[in-house]
Amino acid sequence: MEDKGPCGCNTTNNNFAPFPLSSFPADYAVAMAYIPYQQNADSYDADKALARGTLFPVLDKPFLGKAGCSI
Template identity: 55%
Template sequence: MNNHKTDDDRPERKDMDCLDQMALAMAYVPWQYMSRTYDPEKALMIGTIFPELDKRFTGRSGGRR
């Protein structure tokens, strides 16, 4: 009688087999239309040329305010 358990015999491995069929991640990237831009000096200081992406760090967590 073989009492040696393989990875396939463990219950937690059987539960994870269904994860092999799932997508790793899905991204949502909205279209961005180039309307206004910062001048090059300001864009370098801020870190983006697009005013729509100029989101100031407020030091708070990402929850509701």
């Protein structure tokens, strides 16, 4: 089998080098997420939660099914 270059073709690119990562500190966090604590303790009963797809009314949002899709 022939040796393939990083692009997947049958040629080797000797100039290929990964992007340098030296612009970031060694202990830099890749991503930080902010997740607020849920303030409301209300919840649906088991049957309604199963039907709605969530236990918490505050998370019960309508699904419109059209955002970002132009098919």
